[in-house]
Amino acid sequence: xxxxxxxxxxxxxxxxxxxxxxxxxxxxxxxxxxxxxxxxxxxxxxxxxxxxxxxxxxxxxxxxxxxxxxxxxxxxxxxxxxxxxxxxxxxxxxxxxxxxxxxxxxxxxxxxxxxxxxxxxxxxxxxxxxxxxxxxxxxxxxxxxxxxxxxxxxxxxxxxxxxxxxxxxxxxxxxxxx
Numbered sequence: 001x002x003x004x005x006x007x008x009x010x011x012x013x014x015x016x017x018x019x020x021x022x023x024x025x026x027x028x029x030x031x032x033x034x035x036x037x038x039x040x041x042x043x044x045x046x047x048x049x050x051x052x053x054x055x056x057x058x059x060x061x062x063x064x065x066x067x068x069x070x071x072x073x074x075x076x077x078x079x080x081x082x083x084x085x086x087x088x089x090x091x092x093x094x095x096x097x098x099x100x101x102x103x104x105x106x107x108x109x110x111x112x113x114x115x116x117x118x119x120x121x122x123x124x125x126x127x128x129x130x131x132x133x134x135x136x137x138x139x140x141x142x143x144x145x146x147x148x149x150x151x152x153x154x155x156x157x158x159x160x161x162x163x164x165x166x167x168x169x170x171x172x173x174x175x176x177x178x
Contacts, residue, residue, distance in 0.1 A: 007040050010070040011110030013078065014139075016132050018064040018103045019089075020057075025049065027089050027102045030063060034085045040072035041081075045143045047135035049174040051062070055129060056120050057100030061167075065176055066107070066135040070144055075109045079119050082106060085116035107132060111150050127154060130163040134170070 015035065019027050028049065031034040036043045046067045053061055071078055082104040089102040107123045126132045137159065139148060149154045154162075 008072040010042075010072045011112075012044070012145075013069050013071055013109040014107040014136060015067045015069060015082065015128070016064065016103070016105035016107050016136075018052075018062045019069060019072060019101050019132065020054065020059045020062040021099050021101045022090075024063040025174055025176075028063065030066060031089065031102055031104060032176055033084055034088065035067060035069055038071065038073065038081050039076075041078070042070050044068040044070055045139055045175075046176050047139040047142075049171045050131060050135055051169050051171055052131040054097075055131065055166055057097040057099070062131065063171070063174070064131040064134065064135060064168075066139050068139055068145070075106065075112050075121060076119060080107065080140060093159045106131075107136070108148060108151065109147060113150070120121065122148075122151060127151065128162070130159065133159050134163055134168055135145050138170075141159070167175040 017028050017031055021135050032043055035041060036116050047065045050064045052063050052064055073081065086104055089101050091100055105123055107126045109121050110149060133154065
Protein backbone atom coordinates (compact mmCIF):
# COMPACT_ATOMS: atom_id res chain seq x y z
CA UNK A 1 0.00 0.00 0.00
CA UNK A 2 1.29 3.46 -0.90
CA UNK A 3 2.34 5.46 2.18
CA UNK A 4 0.08 8.39 1.17
CA UNK A 5 -2.93 6.05 1.19
CA UNK A 6 -2.32 4.62 4.66
CA UNK A 7 -4.79 5.67 7.30
CA UNK A 8 -3.27 6.99 10.53
CA UNK A 9 -4.39 5.19 13.70
CA UNK A 10 -7.72 6.50 14.99
CA UNK A 11 -8.33 8.20 18.32
CA UNK A 12 -11.47 8.06 20.42
CA UNK A 13 -13.19 11.44 20.72
CA UNK A 14 -16.42 12.74 22.24
CA UNK A 15 -18.51 15.38 20.50
CA UNK A 16 -21.22 17.34 22.31
CA UNK A 17 -24.21 18.01 20.07
CA UNK A 18 -27.05 20.45 20.63
CA UNK A 19 -29.35 23.09 19.30
CA UNK A 20 -32.44 25.09 20.14
CA UNK A 21 -33.69 26.52 16.83
CA UNK A 22 -35.70 24.79 14.12
CA UNK A 23 -36.13 21.02 13.85
CA UNK A 24 -33.29 20.19 16.23
CA UNK A 25 -33.82 16.40 16.18
CA UNK A 26 -33.44 16.39 12.39
CA UNK A 27 -30.37 18.61 12.67
CA UNK A 28 -28.79 16.26 15.22
CA UNK A 29 -29.53 13.20 13.07
CA UNK A 30 -28.09 14.93 10.01
CA UNK A 31 -25.00 15.97 11.98
CA UNK A 32 -24.40 12.32 12.97
CA UNK A 33 -24.52 11.33 9.30
CA UNK A 34 -22.10 14.17 8.57
CA UNK A 35 -19.74 13.02 11.33
CA UNK A 36 -19.76 9.48 9.96
CA UNK A 37 -18.89 10.80 6.48
CA UNK A 38 -15.82 12.73 7.60
CA UNK A 39 -12.56 11.25 6.30
CA UNK A 40 -11.07 8.58 8.57
CA UNK A 41 -13.90 9.06 11.06
CA UNK A 42 -16.69 6.76 12.27
CA UNK A 43 -19.48 7.26 14.79
CA UNK A 44 -19.11 4.59 17.49
CA UNK A 45 -22.21 5.43 19.50
CA UNK A 46 -24.51 8.19 20.63
CA UNK A 47 -26.39 8.96 23.82
CA UNK A 48 -30.08 9.55 24.18
CA UNK A 49 -31.38 13.05 23.58
CA UNK A 50 -31.81 15.33 26.59
CA UNK A 51 -33.85 18.52 26.91
CA UNK A 52 -32.12 21.27 28.87
CA UNK A 53 -32.85 24.82 29.86
CA UNK A 54 -30.30 27.21 28.36
CA UNK A 55 -27.13 27.45 30.47
CA UNK A 56 -25.28 30.74 29.95
CA UNK A 57 -27.30 31.10 26.73
CA UNK A 58 -30.50 32.59 25.32
CA UNK A 59 -33.62 31.24 23.70
CA UNK A 60 -35.81 28.16 24.05
CA UNK A 61 -34.78 24.88 25.65
CA UNK A 62 -31.98 22.92 24.02
CA UNK A 63 -31.83 19.34 22.84
CA UNK A 64 -28.45 17.77 23.58
CA UNK A 65 -26.62 14.50 23.01
CA UNK A 66 -23.04 13.23 22.98
CA UNK A 67 -21.47 11.10 20.25
CA UNK A 68 -18.42 8.87 20.54
CA UNK A 69 -16.34 8.79 17.37
CA UNK A 70 -13.10 7.25 16.25
CA UNK A 71 -11.10 9.58 14.06
CA UNK A 72 -7.66 9.69 12.52
CA UNK A 73 -8.07 13.42 11.91
CA UNK A 74 -6.01 15.64 14.16
CA UNK A 75 -7.79 17.67 16.85
CA UNK A 76 -7.72 20.93 14.85
CA UNK A 77 -8.76 19.16 11.64
CA UNK A 78 -11.69 17.62 13.50
CA UNK A 79 -12.63 20.97 15.06
CA UNK A 80 -12.64 22.62 11.62
CA UNK A 81 -14.78 19.78 10.26
CA UNK A 82 -17.26 20.27 13.14
CA UNK A 83 -17.46 24.00 12.42
CA UNK A 84 -18.07 23.26 8.73
CA UNK A 85 -20.92 20.88 9.69
CA UNK A 86 -22.42 23.64 11.84
CA UNK A 87 -22.32 26.05 8.90
CA UNK A 88 -23.94 23.41 6.64
CA UNK A 89 -26.80 23.38 9.17
CA UNK A 90 -27.25 27.17 9.06
CA UNK A 91 -25.41 27.92 12.29
CA UNK A 92 -24.82 31.61 12.72
CA UNK A 93 -22.98 33.44 15.50
CA UNK A 94 -24.59 36.89 15.79
CA UNK A 95 -23.40 37.18 19.42
CA UNK A 96 -21.90 35.04 22.14
CA UNK A 97 -24.25 32.28 23.37
CA UNK A 98 -26.90 33.08 20.73
CA UNK A 99 -29.60 30.49 20.01
CA UNK A 100 -28.44 28.02 17.38
CA UNK A 101 -29.61 25.41 14.91
CA UNK A 102 -26.64 23.16 15.66
CA UNK A 103 -23.75 23.29 18.08
CA UNK A 104 -20.94 20.73 17.88
CA UNK A 105 -18.28 20.83 20.59
CA UNK A 106 -15.14 18.74 20.63
CA UNK A 107 -15.23 17.64 24.27
CA UNK A 108 -12.34 15.21 24.51
CA UNK A 109 -9.88 13.84 21.97
CA UNK A 110 -7.77 10.79 22.82
CA UNK A 111 -6.41 12.31 26.01
CA UNK A 112 -4.93 15.30 24.18
CA UNK A 113 -4.40 18.41 26.28
CA UNK A 114 -4.46 21.75 24.47
CA UNK A 115 -4.99 25.36 25.46
CA UNK A 116 -5.13 27.86 22.62
CA UNK A 117 -7.46 30.59 21.43
CA UNK A 118 -8.88 28.14 18.90
CA UNK A 119 -9.14 24.90 20.85
CA UNK A 120 -8.99 23.83 24.49
CA UNK A 121 -8.96 20.12 25.31
CA UNK A 122 -10.53 18.67 27.27
CA UNK A 123 -13.40 21.13 26.82
CA UNK A 124 -13.02 23.58 29.73
CA UNK A 125 -16.64 23.53 30.91
CA UNK A 126 -17.75 19.99 30.11
CA UNK A 127 -17.41 18.76 33.68
CA UNK A 128 -19.78 21.39 35.11
CA UNK A 129 -22.59 21.04 32.59
CA UNK A 130 -25.29 18.46 33.09
CA UNK A 131 -26.22 18.62 29.40
CA UNK A 132 -22.77 17.12 28.70
CA UNK A 133 -22.26 14.95 31.79
CA UNK A 134 -25.59 13.11 31.73
CA UNK A 135 -25.49 12.06 28.06
CA UNK A 136 -21.76 11.32 28.25
CA UNK A 137 -22.23 9.17 31.36
CA UNK A 138 -25.01 7.24 29.61
CA UNK A 139 -22.91 6.83 26.46
CA UNK A 140 -19.90 5.54 28.40
CA UNK A 141 -22.08 3.03 30.25
CA UNK A 142 -23.91 1.85 27.10
CA UNK A 143 -20.68 1.47 25.12
CA UNK A 144 -18.98 -0.22 28.10
CA UNK A 145 -16.27 2.43 28.06
CA UNK A 146 -14.36 3.73 31.03
CA UNK A 147 -14.23 7.36 32.03
CA UNK A 148 -11.02 8.71 30.50
CA UNK A 149 -8.40 8.85 33.27
CA UNK A 150 -7.55 12.49 32.51
CA UNK A 151 -11.08 13.67 33.37
CA UNK A 152 -11.71 14.49 37.05
CA UNK A 153 -15.22 13.00 36.95
CA UNK A 154 -17.69 14.53 39.41
CA UNK A 155 -19.39 12.12 41.81
CA UNK A 156 -22.91 10.95 40.98
CA UNK A 157 -24.45 13.14 43.73
CA UNK A 158 -22.89 16.26 42.21
CA UNK A 159 -24.00 15.30 38.70
CA UNK A 160 -27.56 14.73 39.95
CA UNK A 161 -27.56 18.11 41.71
CA UNK A 162 -26.40 19.89 38.55
CA UNK A 163 -28.95 17.98 36.46
CA UNK A 164 -31.73 19.19 38.74
CA UNK A 165 -30.43 22.77 38.93
CA UNK A 166 -29.85 22.95 35.17
CA UNK A 167 -33.21 21.43 34.31
CA UNK A 168 -32.17 18.44 32.24
CA UNK A 169 -34.54 15.65 31.24
CA UNK A 170 -33.93 12.57 29.10
CA UNK A 171 -36.32 12.32 26.15
CA UNK A 172 -37.41 8.70 26.08
CA UNK A 173 -38.97 8.74 22.60
CA UNK A 174 -36.25 10.70 20.77
CA UNK A 175 -33.59 8.50 19.14
CA UNK A 176 -30.78 9.68 16.90
CA UNK A 177 -29.62 6.26 15.67
CA UNK A 178 -31.32 2.92 15.24
